[in-house]
Amino acid sequence: MNGAQDLGGQMGFGPIEIEENEPNFHAEWEERAFALTLAMGMTGSWNIDTSRHARETLHPVDYLSSSYYEIWTKGLEKLLLSTGLVSAEELKVGQALGPAAPVKRIAKAQDVAAILAKGGPADRPETQAARHKVGDKVRTKRMHPEGHTRLPRYARNCIGVIEAVHGVHVFPDSNAAGKGEAPTWLYNVTFKGKDVWGEDSDPTLTLQIDLWEPYLEPA
């Protein structure tokens, strides 16, 4: 979706502020928001693409004026409501008013290390041949889906070259919508800066973007 999260190429945000010796968390609530989000992810009630979509569907003003862990907190609340794990009334009063819904797993402290070490690989078995090979010229589609997509706006309708074939990966556009993983080929595509930004681009710039087969057409 063309939401506030799709920041590549936007202007006017000012200088980059690097904090020396920055801590992981700037307040205790950030630690809890972080851990709550990961622990609820471990219940298996949604996938990583659904959770990204929950954050990017915040109102653009809300998204851009919220700190990172505020966005995570608001995204988590949306996921809890949309999956029916909690009710709006429960969220309002901050306590359980009815029975819990079944979840796949409740992570215990002793399970955490193993769950993190396993991670959530996104690669899947190949079921059909890749359409493109390294060196092929491709064009990204001109598209503006209202749902989740990982083709950034700045890289749409641009010509590039296949740099690498990563394998078959879960397709976020489908997975975020609850329509299944729809695994498909994932490529790394090289774009010249000028083919993305025009003549003003730094002539030495190339962009390397991971893109799934449904985003690409032969060029």
Place this chain on the structure above:
Amino acid sequence: MSHDHDHDHSELSDIELRVRALETLLTDKGYIDPPALDELIETYETRIGPKNGARVVARSWVDPEYRKRLLSDATAAIAEFGFTGRQGEHMVAVENTPETHNMVVCTLCSCYPWTVLGLPPVWYKSAPYRSRAVRDPRGVLAELGIILPEETQIKVWDSTAEVRYLVIPMRPVGTEGWSEDKLAELVVRDSMIGTALALDPAKLETAA
């Protein structure tokens, strides 16, 4: 961690109250086990961070065979150190050379190689970096004090998928014969994102 000030309940901000209420509710419902939250925080505070990545890079500087493995299958090469899993499932390592400078961003959210770098800093997740890194990386680098030669090619990796990128910075001159452990001290976090270079060894000497 910021436990350095005790809050009177009445002083809690809206977001503090909101997160606290959420934790109470989810505990009440039985969806989470609070000690697991402590364990998650502890893990990223003490066990997973940029020191992991620095060890990988330092080895790639001293061991050409390791470097080859890292460049051909980074996930497996990094797993040799036991660094595996969440947000590092599919790793790719890219090397900086005099001809090419690599820099990593996630314009759409905050994708970052947790297994080797830990949690991303605020600036990496912020709008100024995410918006400009892809359009004006040379300007971003200059703002951060890195002036690259005009002819150096810049590759910006936008982390749009579950593939995570680790930049291998150039080994600084004047470090011949250094041990792997000592070299790792030069490999600062941002040098593995591509927004900094490895430390100048003279600076490490003066800092020590």
